[in-house]
Amino acid sequence: MGIEVGGILGIIILALDIWAIINIFGSGASTGSKVLWILLVLLLPVVGLIIWFLAGPRGSAAAKV
Structure with a gap:
């Protein structure tokens, strides 16, 4: 129907x-x-998103006070 699965995955990753x-x-x-x-x-x-999800910085500066 026009939109491919790859296009949908690309939009989700974006x-x-x-x-x-x-x-x-x-x-x-x-x-x-x-x-x-x-x-x-x-x-x-994709890889950067996974690494960030597993090891990246979390929360806001206000939440750490």
């Missing part, structure tokens, strides 16, 4: 990457760490 980047920005990690995590997610969309 949405998850954007969600990860938003969460990285909101984390309490240092600026350098945020930049490295964002680069990892952007350069390796």
